[in-house]
Amino acid sequence: MIIEEVLGPQFVTASPGDVSRYLEAPVNVKTSSHSPGVPRAPVPLLLVTTPGVDALQDVMLLASRKPDVTVTNVSLGQGQSGVAEAAVGASTREGRWVVLQNLHHALDWLPTLANIITRLYSSNARSLTSTDTTVLNHNFRLILTSEPTDEFPVSLLRGVEKVYVDSPGDAHHALQEAIAIVTRHASHLQFEVEEDEEEAATYRLLHGLGIFHTIVSERGRHGHLAWASPPTFTTVDLALAVSVVTSSAEEGQQVDPETLEYLVGQVFYGGRVRRTEDQQVIASILKDVLAISLKIPEEEEYPISEEVGGAQDPWHADAGHAGADDTDEVGLALLFPDYIEKLEDLQDFVKGVTEFERPEIFGLPVGVQHLQEVESGQHFLMALAAVGGAQTLQGSAETSVAKQLYKLKKMVIYLTYK
Incomplete structure (x- = not known):
């Protein structure tokens, strides 16, 4: 309630995400103020997901409704990096969509992928003002999925559009x-x-x-x-x-x-x-x-x-x-x-x-909600007690935790009923 009152309801009410807007149409780029825009493929889309969340459903649904779109799907893992590179190379010319799933299973290959993306899109930008015949097909789409990891190359993160797909909060x-x-x-x-x-x-x-x-x-x-x-x-x-x-x-x-x-x-x-x-x-x-x-x-x-x-x-x-x-x-x-x-x-x-x-x-009894609230409250109070200086429940620290919990409970009761 505090967040909603201070910052606004948009910070507590998240609307369902729609990734189709990143893939729907090519980007029109003007090479000069007097020339019409040149269609260019949008930058790759990186979908960062939590475990158990399927981030590709909207992508595949959008592709299925476009009769001229062909999707190549590669699930990364051992020995799949070469397959992924070949799929990207062929699709850039033919205008297909490429989905590279589970980048977190191929962390050693990510610097190579970052170089591929940099080369493709930088050469495409230069080709817009030249007679180069290797222009990236404007129908090409590159969609990447991964679970969160600290080992992503910065160069890769800079070259993609990032969308975090989380499970619902409640x-x-x-x-x-x-x-x-x-x-x-x-x-x-x-x-x-x-x-x-x-x-x-x-x-x-x-x-x-x-x-x-x-x-x-x-x-x-x-x-x-x-x-x-x-x-x-x-x-x-x-x-x-x-x-x-x-x-x-x-x-x-x-x-x-x-x-x-x-x-x-x-x-x-x-x-x-x-x-x-x-x-x-x-x-x-x-x-x-x-x-x-x-x-x-x-x-x-x-x-x-x-x-x-x-x-x-x-x-x-x-x-x-x-x-x-x-x-x-x-x-x-x-x-x-x-x-x-x-x-x-x-x-x-x-x-x-x-x-x-x-x-x-x-399909649960009414009392289960009370048990859940008690359990959640205990975890919350234990976390606050740990922040206040209690490190563990063992030995002499147990007394410190008990004192911290007692103080926190008194504070919560005071704030609730004052």
């Missing part, structure tokens, strides 16, 4: 990202006027997949009780699930619920877990989500949610828009408002969500 931002991915992958769908029901059913199901991805991805934030062996889900899993629905819609067919449940629960997401109990959690959450998305009656196999009377809708600032009444539901049902019938309704829903942290949404 569940609400994760929901924003999931809905943005669904929107990008479903934006090409078209329905006839008489297909209103099919259109609404499709977007309700896509909305449900975005909710499901957010729940299973963010469930781990509620501490060690969330998973037996914490899995790592990526946006690729969501993209694959969305493709099942969009493919059926393009063919004019309805999605088979059993097929979708098997692919999403057993293959795309279930394939990433190692423990049987975690597989059961995924299957249970998915079954509830599909039951609400497909509007399966309560008396059938899928349970929807429990109800409590007299509660106010805590999820949307405009509860009336979400269809709330005197008997509001808690749990998943609140995330499935009745007004979702078109693609733009998904973005409207995200804008209206005001809270997305309650453990019931993630």
Whole structure:
């Protein structure tokens, strides 16, 4: 709250990143004030990612929608540097896109890559004012991915456009990202006027997949009780699930619920877990989500949610828009408002969500949030105590830590209730 009040909401509300603007069109460079601009390939794009984040999804989606674009993908590792150099050399002439993944696995080769980039783009700039026939094809794109490392050559960093792709900071931002991915992958769908029901059913199901991805991805934030062996889900899993629905819609067919449940629960997401109990959690959450998305009656196999009377809708600032009444539901049902019938309704829903942290949404008991807050508070106080001079919990330093914690607790209580 302090950061938002002092610096502004843009520092606490990050919009989902879009790397396509770095790749969409060539850069027009004027060789003189009287000559028209000459198209030139944009500088290479370096996507720095955290583990478990897929940074190439937007790149590959953009390339797939351009029939004249061919992508060469090289995953760097032992013995792949020569393959990468050959791919770059051929693509600069033919105007292809080259993706070099995992630069952090080829740190010894990065100075060579920096020299290649410097040579290509410096010679291209000189060629704009000469008759040299080796001008870099303006359709060429070079996309690099890497996890953070301190061993990047400075010359490489200076010659590329750098974009840091991080995992969402909280569940609400994760929901924003999931809905943005669904929107990008479903934006090409078209329905006839008489297909209103099919259109609404499709977007309700896509909305449900975005909710499901957010729940299973963010469930781990509620501490060690969330998973037996914490899995790592990526946006690729969501993209694959969305493709099942969009493919059926393009063919004019309805999605088979059993097929979708098997692919999403057993293959795309279930394939990433190692423990049987975690597989059961995924299957249970998915079954509830599909039951609400497909509007399966309560008396059938899928349970929807429990109800409590007299509660106010805590999820949307405009509860009336979400269809709330005197008997509001808690749990998943609140995330499935009745007004979702078109693609733009998904973005409207995200804008209206005001809270997305309650453990019931993630299939966890209410008390787990208190345990998580206590655990996080202890870690925070221990860190502050260490800064104050306590180095370890062993021996004589234990007394120092205890004193520091006591002082910090008194300070926090004073600031809270003064």
